[in-house]
Amino acid sequence: MTTLLAAAVDLAAIALLTFGVYFPRHRRRDLVTAFLGINIGVLAVAIVLGSTTVGAGLGLGLFGVLSIIRLRSDEISQHEIAYYFAALGLGLIAGLGGTPDSTTAGLMLLIIVGLWIGDHPALFRRYRNQQLRLDVAYTDEDALRTHLETLLGGRVTSMVVRQVDMVNDSTLVDVRYVAPAAGRAPQEPGLRQRVNAA
Incomplete structure (x- = not known):
């Protein structure tokens, strides 16, 4: 029993x-x-x-x-x-x-x-994590951060550059950011991205 x-x-x-x-x-x-x-x-x-x-x-x-x-x-x-x-x-x-x-x-x-x-959707819902491949090879982290904040329309809290390809002119970066309250900004043309987790 x-x-x-x-x-x-x-x-x-x-x-x-x-x-x-x-x-x-x-x-x-x-x-x-x-x-x-x-x-x-x-x-x-x-x-x-x-x-x-x-x-x-x-x-x-x-x-x-x-x-x-x-x-x-x-x-x-x-x-x-x-x-x-x-x-x-x-x-x-x-x-x-x-x-x-x-x-x-x-x-x-x-x-x-x-x-x-x-795991509640309302908990830290503006905090995002994405892996992005940019069509520019960035070697300057400040320029990269500025570009990402403009692109994502939010504040970048951390970023890890995974790959800089000077031959193909691209940058692979993991970025954590705080999305804007009203929604995400439009993406710039030429961006290729893969979303890991929101």
Whole structure:
């Protein structure tokens, strides 16, 4: 009965995290499957480990190795990594926590609320991150910063030049900036860009 209750609490928590927080904001269907699968798998193995003589430390170590392999096998963003580990954490708490009580439920709720707040669209919504390829080879950082602020219509907070190609006359730069309150400025002609994350 305890095991069934733990599974029910875990399923409610992962459903709230996946369908109530993640999917409405990001709409990535493949990661819904990943979050549900990893959570239920971790829950099942954690329950088995908790009922045998195998140490919980060994189980946690195995999950760590598996998560590293999973995260290296496909490129996912930082906020998706947070959801991934939240799904792992929910399964571990439910599976190794014993009889579900207020502490277990509170910890699981804390994970969900933490991600709900941390990933809320209203939180730092004017702060952006982009990778841009410019059709000019910039060697002067001040000139580059001025050009980026004019181009993006916002204040550049940091920039990292990844590549300056003098032959093809281009610059690849990672830029973090604060977008203007009224929206982004129009892009100049000749700009090629790839957006990493907003």
